[in-house]
Structures are given as C-alpha cells and as structure tokens.
Amino acid sequence: MTENRTIYLDGVYTAYEGANVPTLRNISLEVREGEYVLVGGPNGAGKTTLLESIMGMLKITHGSASVCGLDVRKEGLQVRRKVGYVIQNFAFDPLTPYTAEQVVMMGRYGIMGCLKRPCKADFRAADQAMHLVGIEDLAAKPIGILSGGQQQKVLIAQNLAKEPSLLLLDEPFSNLDIAAREFITGILENIAGKGISIMMVSHAFDDLPDRDIRVLVMNDGNITYDAVSHPGDVEARVKSASGVV
Amino acid sequence: MLECIIPNNIVCHAVEAMLFASIACSVLGVIITQIKISSIGFTMAHAAFAGAALGLFLNIGSTSMAILCSIVVAMLIGPLSQKAKMSVDTTLGVLFGISMALAIFFIAYMQYLGRGFNANVLLFGDVISLYREEVYSLAIISLVAVVFVALFYKEITTIIFDRKIAVSSGINVTPIYYATLFIIALTVALSLNIIGGLLLYVWLVTPAAIVYQFCYNVRDMFMLAPVVAALISVSGALYSLEVSLPVGPFTAVLFSIVFALAVIISPKRKISRSKI
Numbered sequence: 433m434t435e436n437r438t439i440y441l442d443g444v445y446t447a448y449e450g451a452n453v454p455t456l457r458n459i460s461l462e463v464r465e466g467e468y469v470l471v472g473g474p475n476g477a478g479k480t481t482l483l484e485s486i487m488g489m490l491k492i493t494h495g496s497a498s499v500c501g502l503d504v505r506k507e508g509l510q511v512r513r514k515v516g517y518v519i520q521n522f523a524f525d526p527l528t529p530y531t532a533e534q535v536v537m538m539g540r541y542g543i544m545g546c547l548k549r550p551c552k553a554d555f556r557a558a559d560q561a562m563h564l565v566g567i568e569d570l571a572a573k574p575i576g577i578l579s580g581g582q583q584q585k586v587l588i589a590q591n592l593a594k595e596p597s598l599l600l601l602d603e604p605f606s607n608l609d610i611a612a613r614e615f616i617t618g619i620l621e622n623i624a625g626k627g628i629s630i631m632m633v634s635h636a637f638d639d640l641p642d643r644d645i646r647v648l649v650m651n652d653g654n655i656t657y658d659a660v661s662h663p664g665d666v667e668a669r670v671k672s673a674s675g676v677v
Numbered sequence: 678m679l680e681c682i683i684p685n686n687i688v689c690h691a692v693e694a695m696l697f698a699s700i701a702c703s704v705l706g707v708i709i710t711q712i713k714i715s716s717i718g719f720t721m722a723h724a725a726f727a728g729a730a731l732g733l734f735l736n737i738g739s740t741s742m743a744i745l746c747s748i749v750v751a752m753l754i755g756p757l758s759q760k761a762k763m764s765v766d767t768t769l770g771v772l773f774g775i776s777m778a779l780a781i782f783f784i785a786y787m788q789y790l791g792r793g794f795n796a797n798v799l800l801f802g803d804v805i806s807l808y809r810e811e812v813y814s815l816a817i818i819s820l821v822a823v824v825f826v827a828l829f830y831k832e833i834t835t836i837i838f839d840r841k842i843a844v845s846s847g848i849n850v851t852p853i854y855y856a857t858l859f860i861i862a863l864t865v866a867l868s869l870n871i872i873g874g875l876l877l878y879v880w881l882v883t884p885a886a887i888v889y890q891f892c893y894n895v896r897d898m899f900m901l902a903p904v905v906a907a908l909i910s911v912s913g914a915l916y917s918l919e920v921s922l923p924v925g926p927f928t929a930v931l932f933s934i935v936f937a938l939a940v941i942i943s944p945k946r947k948i949s950r951s952k953i
Contacts, residue, residue: 450762489844513847522839527945529711529895530838538838541831542847550831574893587842594846 437498438598438629439463439486444495446485454493455481457653463598466627468620468641470634472670473650479633480520482650483600486631487517500597513542516591520602520633524583526576532586533571536562539593561593564619580607588616598629605636613639637667649673678816688918691804693812695910695928698868701819702877703884703906704826705861707898710885711837714765717754717858718881720773721865724750726874727780728866729799734783739799740811743869747862750776754858755851802873802925804914811870818864825860826899829853834895872925879929880906887936890943909935 439461446456456478463469471479484490486499488508497504500514516539539561540554562568565585570578575586584607591599599620605613613636621641624630640663649657649670657673679696683689709717728746729739750772758768784796797803826833832853835843843850865877872880884906885898892898913928940946 449759487845489841509847509849512845517845519841519845524839527889528838529889529892529898530834531894534834534894535838538831538835538842538846541835544831546832546849547828590842590846 436465437462438465438467438500439631440496440498441486442496444485444497445493446481446490447493448490455490455653456485459485459495459653459655461648461655461658463629463631463646465597465629466624467629468624468643468645469629469631469648470640470645470666470670471631471648471650472633472635472666472674473656474674474676477650477674478653479650480602481653483517483602483631483633486598486600487512487515509542513594514597516594516596516599518584518587518591518599518601518604520606522583522587524576528574528576530575531572532567532575532578532582533558533562535575535586536571536589536593539590543594557595558589558593561589564592565589566615581609581612584608585612585616588619592623596628598631599623601630601632601634603633603635605634605639617641637663637670640666651675678812687805688915690807690809690812691918691924692911692914694804694807694815694871695914695924696907697812697815697819698864698871699880699884699906699910700903701815701822701864702868702872702880703902704819704822704899705857705864706881706883706885706906707888707895707902708826708833708837708857709861710882710889711895711898714769715878715882716766716769716773717861718865718878720769720776721747721750721862722869722874722877723773723776723780724862725866725869726799727776727783729869730780730783730787730796734787740866740870744863744866746776747866748859751858751862752855755855798873799869800873800875801923802869802871802876804871804924807871811867814867815871818860818867822860822864823903825856829856830899833857837895876925876929879932880910883932883936884909887932887939890939890945905935 441459441461444456444459445454447454473479481490485492488504488511492505499511502511504511536558537550540550540557544554562571565588567585567589570582575583604616608616617639620630642663644660644662647659647661647666647669648655661669679689679693683692709715725743725747728743732739732742753772754765754768758765832848835846835848836850836853840850868877884902887905888898888901892901909931910928913931914924917924917927
C-alpha cells in the first residue's frame, strides 16, 4: 500500500523561526497517486504553510513526513525537484528582463543539477508544458508585460516542465478569467488522470473537475474536515467546516 | 599584460586595473541590481574601507584587512537579517553605519596619535601608484567573477528572478547566494585602492543600470554590462591621464553621463510613455 502513497504526514508540527506556537499542529495526512485534493479554510488557517511544509521549504519540528518516497526533513532538496509548486501572490516588475520561455525553463533547473546546461530533453519538456497550457505564442515575450492570468499560466507551465509526481497549487485561479479557469481545470483533470497527485488551495469552487474530489478543510493549523465530495457539494462542505453559515 | 599596446608602465597599469575592476564589478552589478540589494555596494565598500583603516592602524597591511572585513560583513548579512528579523536592506544599512563608524574612529585615532594618515586613496582611489601584484589580483578576481556567473548561470538567474521560485525549483540557493556575496566582498576589497570606497558604488551599479535601459533579457545584461563598463572605464582612464584629471572621479562622471543618455534614448522609456 505504501508504494502508491505520494504524501504521508504523521503527527507533523511546523513552526516559523522565532514563533512561540507552531503554525501546523499534529497534521496526519495520506495522499495517493492521482488523487485530486482541494484544501479550503479561512485565511490564516495554515493552508499555504501545509503546502510549504510538504515542499520542505519550512522546518518540520516534530513528526515524520514523506513525499514521493523521500523523507522531507532529510531530503528536502530532492523533494522540491520532484514536486511542482505554483506559488501564490507573485508580482513581476513590468520591465523584468526574462522571457516567458526562460521562466518556464527554470522548472527544469533543479532536476538538471549544478554545472549542467539544458539538453534537448529539457527544451522538449519546456515546449510540451507551454503547449499544454497554451502559451507557445507568449514564449519570446517578457514576462513582466503579460497579464496576471498569462503570468499564472507561465508559472503553471514552469511546474509542469518539471514533470512532477505531485503538483501543489496555491490559489491558482486568483488571476484567471472564466475561460482560462475552465482551461486550467481541464489541464489539471488531465494531469490527475495520468497518476499525478494534485493538491490545490483554492477559494474558487465553480471550476472544479467533474469527478469526486477529496476536500480538506483547515482551521487554526489543524485539518478539521477530510472527506471525498462531489464537486457540486464542495462549497457547502467547506463553508460548513469553516464555520461559515 | 597590455604593455605591447601601452608602452608607458603607469598608464598601462592604470588601464589594466580599470579594465579588470570594471569587468568584475559590472558582472556582479547585474546580480546586485536585479536582486535589488544595491546598497550592498556601499556597505561592502565601507566595510573594506574600515578594514583598510584598521590594517593601517595595526600596521598589518590595508588590503588583507580590507578583504577580511568585507568577507566578514558579507557572511553577516544573511544570518543577521534572519536572527534580527530585519529586511536585507535594513541589515545592510546597519552594517554600513557600523563600518563607517569604525573607519572614522581608526582614522581619527591615528591622527590623535600623531600618525599621519591620508584617507584620500581609500576614499577616491589612486590608479597611478599601483603595484603589478594588485593588477594581477584584480585580473584573477574578474576572471573568477565571470567564470562563477558562467558556471552557475541558470541558478543565479533563477535566484535573481524570484528566490522563492528558485527554492521550490530544487535549486540549492543558500551556497550560491553566499558564494556571490563572497565574490562581491573580494572584488570590492581589491578595487578599493583603484576606485575608492566612495566611488566604487558607481562601478557596481551604473553599468547594469545602463544596459537595463536596452535589455529585455538578463543574458544580454550579463554580456553587455562588462563591455559597456570596460569601454567607459578604459576611455575615462586614458583621457583623464592624458589631460591630468583625477581618473576615478572623472570616469565616474563619464558613467553618469552615459547613464543619463541611456535613459533618454531608452526604448523601454518610450514603451512606458506610449502606454500612458
């Protein structure tokens, strides 16, 4: 049973440096290959902290955490090379000197390792990711002049170029229009169908895939609700578990 | 190295020193300006200045102490920001203040003790009275800076773009960040006698700021910044030596003029205006 486990957290505590109390408390969670997980809950509940703990970007103070078969506490760097993470609240300078293609290629840099140049396989992976997200025409454009939605797509392509075993997304729909949301939802559903697990923090419940998805609700650093739900019921369940009437 | 082109030894050493200092500073300047820690330039320069003053006070060689103090400050930036929960910019401001205070203290104390000390060389530089070894060390550090950027180009450009994205991509950010600070510290300390603590900032920031006006690609910035810096520095040095003007300050003014022209004719400025 353990071989198809993508995320395994057992009694995990995470605290920011200098904080008196842990941000995540006693989190136990298991996510399997190809599972589609939505994480909801109020602001400050610990949703982003959960994603960053899974990525090994925050220090796990207690408990054990294994992602893609790797110990997060000891092999954080390797975990980050296998897991895609689309960050929240990005803001790029309009004149920042990077093209969309260069930003997508950054997704490959960790896997390549130090002192190695991108090879054909890396360029192919970046091209495929841009094709999948539908941004080939933006490849040569400076990222700073793109709209928020286009930048969001570039970041999603960057993480798909990594060919991840697990994709974490933090509010991926926040900058997207309705058409783009539907398009990205379709891509994520397709990815999950290929056995890649998806964990997404979102407050947008209109654009969920047409399949049963697992819903986690976090409150005050704990997972207070964990159940599989039909997309139409997700909003009501998240609201109810978050204490919103 | 350039004796076959410039027969006069003094002029030759001056031109070589300006050439190597400008290459090293401008390559590192692209990182400094794009990562938005420009204040690292004057903080490191003043740490080197304080180290040089301490070296002269203790009679143990100004350059070695300048290098040591710059490296200590470079290694303090990250941990101090983290422990004191301050932004890197605030930390740089604090370290700048401490370095300046120490430098002034040692200079004033030496004057009080009656030990004559002229701080002009450390503040404004002196390309006329350089030893061959100083020029060679600058050549080595400029080579180190260029090779470092070439070897870790993909990691450096990702860190410059967004540190969080670099971390999540699986790049080992911390060693590369500290190696960059280490090379900046060495470059600043070795350039102190040539350019001076007060003017070094111009060499670190202005070339990158000039090419930024024309480049939409960070790779072009890394390629063009040393070329522009070398052209301005060498022509500034040659002209000022020819007409007996202070080399460092004259070249710094030349950098500023080129920067002003670059801003005026920048295609980016036209784009910004047309958008309005």
